[in-house]
Amino acid sequence: KAGVTQTPRYLIKTRGQQVTLSCSPISGHRSVSWYQQTPGQGLQFLFEYFSETQRNKGNFPGRFSGRQFSNSRSEMNVSTLELGDSALYLCASSLEGRYNEQFFGPGTRLTVL
Amino acid sequence: GIQVEQSPPDLILQEGANSTLRCNFSDSVNNLQWFHQNPWGQLINLFYIPSGTKQNGRLSATTVATERYSLLYISSSQTTDSGVYFCAVPPAGNNRKLIWGLGTSLAVNP
Numbered sequence: 341k342a343g344v345t346q347t348p349r350y351l352i353k354t355r356g357q358q359v360t361l362s363c364s365p366i367s368g369h370r371s372v373s374w375y376q377q378t379p380g381q382g383l384q385f386l387f388e389y390f391s392e393t394q395r396n397k398g399n400f401p402g403r404f405s406g407r408q409f410s411n412s413r414s415e416m417n418v419s420t421l422e423l424g425d426s427a428l429y430l431c432a433s434s435l436e437g438r439y440n441e442q443f444f445g446p447g448t449r450l451t452v453l
Numbered sequence: 454g455i456q457v458e459q460s461p462p463d464l465i466l467q468e469g470a471n472s473t474l475r476c477n478f479s480d481s482v483n484n485l486q487w488f489h490q491n492p493w494g495q496l497i498n499l500f501y502i503p504s505g506t507k508q509n510g511r512l513s514a515t516t517v518a519t520e521r522y523s524l525l526y527i528s529s530s531q532t533t534d535s536g537v538y539f540c541a542v543p544p545a546g547n548n549r550k551l552i553w554g555l556g557t558s559l560a561v562n563p
Contacts, residue, residue, distance in 0.1 A: 377494075440484065447495070
């Protein structure tokens, strides 16, 4: 069974631009979560989607948004990029259920210049 | 909210040595995951272990939920074990997101 895939793997943008990252979950997984990893803050939860609905949201500004499609694929968007948005963005998928073990993709490394 | 603390923050081993990594959490949890992040950033699932003990090859993990800690044991370490080890738990009443420790950075020297 194929794992979680994320595209692109690397991105370089300049301040003020916007960016869209994509995540395809493991087949059959309907929950997709996004995390931001930075050296200073570690891994921080961004949001979680299930059945095209955002169910959970972390403490990030409104510039960070996401969506999920009917095939469970998810995208996250960051508008008006800031230098501090440079990070590794990780996507995780899980089966809906009591135990909810999460499986991660390889990440998208975003650099904002 | 729930706090997750990992120790030690850094660890250097010679190949073949054993080690124990610790994860403390401040509230009761109904699951806990251990991950290994390789130098390329990929998070690899090691254990899903809300309680009890599990073993997978040279790695094993024990979670004592009542005392709010988990241990990850690495035996006969190899250079490929290098990387950062994270534990992560969901906050109470919400098993759909994970709260992370800051990790233990492990370097195994040949």
